[in-house]
Amino acid sequence: MEFSLPYHGKPWRVETRKLLFFIGIITCAAFSVQIFLTPYENVFRALFLVNNAPAGDSSLDISMMGIFTPFYDSSMATPSKNCTETIDLAKKTPQKSIKTMLSEMIPSSNHMKRTWMKMPPNRITSISAMSRLLLKNLAPSHSMRPKRLSEQDREILAVKSQIENAPVIQNDKDLYAPIYRNLSTFRRSYELMEETLKVYIYKEGEKPFFHDPILEGVYASEGWFMKQMEENKKFVVQDPAKAHLFYLPFSSESIRYSSLYDRKTRSKANFIKLLSDYLDTIKAKYPFWNRTGGTDHFFTACHDWAPIMTRPFMNGCIRAFCNSDVNDDFVLGKDVPLAETLVLSKSDLLKDIGGKPPSERQTLAFFAGNIHGYLRPILLKFWENKDPDMQIYGKMNSTVTAKMNYIQRMKTSKYCISAKGYEVASPRVVEAIFFECVPVIISDNYVPPFFEVLDWESFAVFVAEKDIPNLKEILLSIPEEKYIEMHQRVKKVQQHFLWHNEPVKYDIFHMTLHSIWYNRVFQA
Ligand SMILES: *[C@@H]1O[C@H](CO)[C@@H](O)[C@H](O)[C@H]1NC(C)=O
Numbered sequence: 001m002e003f004s005l006p007y008h009g010k011p012w013r014v015e016t017r018k019l020l021f022f023i024g025i026i027t028c029a030a031f032s033v034q035i036f037l038t039p040y041e042n043v044f045r046a047l048f049l050v051n052n053a054p055a056g057d058s059s060l061d062i063s064m065m066g067i068f069t070p071f072y073d074s075s076m077a078t079p080s081k082n083c084t085e086t087i088d089l090a091k092k093t094p095q096k097s098i099k100t101m102l103s104e105m106i107p108s109s110n111h112m113k114r115t116w117m118k119m120p121p122n123r124i125t126s127i128s129a130m131s132r133l134l135l136k137n138l139a140p141s142h143s144m145r146p147k148r149l150s151e152q153d154r155e156i157l158a159v160k161s162q163i164e165n166a167p168v169i170q171n172d173k174d175l176y177a178p179i180y181r182n183l184s185t186f187r188r189s190y191e192l193m194e195e196t197l198k199v200y201i202y203k204e205g206e207k208p209f210f211h212d213p214i215l216e217g218v219y220a221s222e223g224w225f226m227k228q229m230e231e232n233k234k235f236v237v238q239d240p241a242k243a244h245l246f247y248l249p250f251s252s253e254s255i256r257y258s259s260l261y262d263r264k265t266r267s268k269a270n271f272i273k274l275l276s277d278y279l280d281t282i283k284a285k286y287p288f289w290n291r292t293g294g295t296d297h298f299f300t301a302c303h304d305w306a307p308i309m310t311r312p313f314m315n316g317c318i319r320a321f322c323n324s325d326v327n328d329d330f331v332l333g334k335d336v337p338l339a340e341t342l343v344l345s346k347s348d349l350l351k352d353i354g355g356k357p358p359s360e361r362q363t364l365a366f367f368a369g370n371i372h373g374y375l376r377p378i379l380l381k382f383w384e385n386k387d388p389d390m391q392i393y394g395k396m397n398s399t400v401t402a403k404m405n406y407i408q409r410m411k412t413s414k415y416c417i418s419a420k421g422y423e424v425a426s427p428r429v430v431e432a433i434f435f436e437c438v439p440v441i442i443s444d445n446y447v448p449p450f451f452e453v454l455d456w457e458s459f460a461v462f463v464a465e466k467d468i469p470n471l472k473e474i475l476l477s478i479p480e481e482k483y484i485e486m487h488q489r490v491k492k493v494q495q496h497f498l499w500h501n502e503p504v505k506y507d508i509f510h511m512t513l514h515s516i517w518y519n520r521v522f523q524a
């Protein structure tokens with residue numbers, strides 16, 4: 001893929017010359033963002049920090065499905081090779097910061113004054129910068145080998161070397177090479193997981209907070225993972241001494257919606273006490289956490305507040321969060337982005353799957369969703385009822401007809417927008433893939449699922465939040481052949497995002513476990 005204005009291919013493979021150029025652009029961008037932000041920041045803070053309410057909550061989003069987010073990052077994708085050109089482009093299409101856009105909107109948007117909102121991030125890591133960070137964090141390091149390796153550690157090190165020396169394959173009957181960072185290493189790593197991995201599941205903890213999966217709703221991926229892991233015969237061992245990984249099976253959703261939450265004070269102290277007491281029990285009873293500081297332990301947690309519930313006492317382990325925000329404390333190469341999937345019916349997981357071929361997708365872009373957080377009001381301000389190509393809506397009503405209409409639109413639009421709500425994750429990314437619509441991700445700092453192995457830019461568009469005013473131009477600038485190619489890749493990647501009542505090879509259960517396994521291997 002050409003490195004051109006609206007869309008860029010595989011920047012993490014660019015040669016050094018381009019890397020240097022990126023650094024230049026980042027410097028320029030950082031400088032201009034500074035210029036834009038400073039005068040408005042105080043105004044913004046004054047207006048938005050009136051009530052000091054705690055972190056947001058995407059639970060209200062259940063009534064509305066999906067979030068599509070092609071990720072376009074103009075600062076990285078700009079073809080300009082120097083600062084001068086960047087500034088020229090900025091003059092052509094006003095490059096206001098999100099904070100500036102918000103501060104200009106405040107008087108007309110009353111709901112924003114009422115709702116607590118997390119601030120737009122000050123630091124933005126583009127998707128290509130995330131890839132570089134990931135490769136750096138996964139880079140082989142020979143310095144920190146502990147003196148006494150357990151048998152499991154030795155197995156893991158042997159696996160790591162086999163993955164690094166994977167036989168090079170060009171294709172595979174089940175895996176479509178262009179959507180992976182490296183098909184050879186992914187396939188080898190997956191095979192070795194099947195051959196090797198042993199997981200021990202701690203039995204401690206009482207229902208409903210532990211061992212009691214919730215299988216429907218917007219946070220269902222933590223529930224399905226828990227259910228399928230606890231029922232698993234292949235990977236689970238009863239003898240913890242044999243395990244490469246230790247699973248802490250709690251439900252962030254059950255904890256969040258329990259009486260542990262004090263609505264008056266909005267304090268999350270009870271969540272933290274519950275989980276830190278649980279971990280203390282496990283630490284005292286077994287030698288495993290202390291042996292490694294938790295680096296071979298993991299959990300999956302989908303609620304927005306899961307990072308707060310588990311911080312900092314569980315930071316040492318592999319944390320699989322839906323709320324995978326690299327500007328928060330999500331560590332690329334250690335932590336795992338968990339796919340957020342909206343499950344409407346646990347007995348019919350593949351209901352309505354699929355969509356129209358490219359020729360029957362008449363709408364350029366579609367979005368509908370509740371107005372959560374700071375970004376969606378901006379999306380609506382620029383695009384609601386503005387242009388027939390841009391079908392951008394706020395909350396759609398919750399009748400069955402409206403839901404069908406929503407699904408039909410996803411099946412018949414070229415691009416499905418996944419704009420962040422209160423936090424970075426949205427079920428719309430997976431929903432788009434489910435309905436074979438090319439995802440357009442607008443959520444700065446969001447680390448998409450299976451980031452370790454998938455080449456996300458080959459099948460999704462990433463648009464920087466500040467580029468919302470240019471959204472249509474960006475989408476139109478993607479050539480038709482490129483669109484058709486991305487659409488085909490979305491269909492190929494779909495298998496990795498599907499829950500099945502009984503897990504199947506390469507499905508979302510196995511892919512989630514694989515991400516955890518992969519990070520365990522490369523942190524060894
Ligand atoms: C930098 O930008 C200026 C103005 O657009 C242009 O004339 C010059 O060729 C550019 N330099 C490089 C190295 O691209």
Ligand SMILES: *[C@@H]1O[C@H](CO)[C@@H](O)[C@H](O)[C@H]1NC(C)=O
Pocket residue numbers: 163164165166168181182183184185
């Ligand atoms: C994929 O990884 C293998 C093993 O490390 C390496 O030999 C190969 O060159 C890589 N392929 C690509 C396309 O980067």
Ligand SMILES: *[C@@H]1O[C@H](CO)[C@@H](O)[C@H](O)[C@H]1NC(C)=O
Pocket residue numbers: 283284285286287290
């Ligand atoms: C692990 O360390 C904690 C202190 O961090 C201690 O309370 C606990 O007893 C230790 N566990 C074992 C099995 O020694």
Ligand SMILES: *[C@@H]1O[C@H](CO)[C@@H](O)[C@H](O)[C@H]1NC(C)=O
Pocket residue numbers: 397398399402
């Ligand atoms: C939902 O949509 C129907 C049909 O368009 C409409 O008649 C109804 O008023 C809507 N309900 C709400 C609550 O907006």
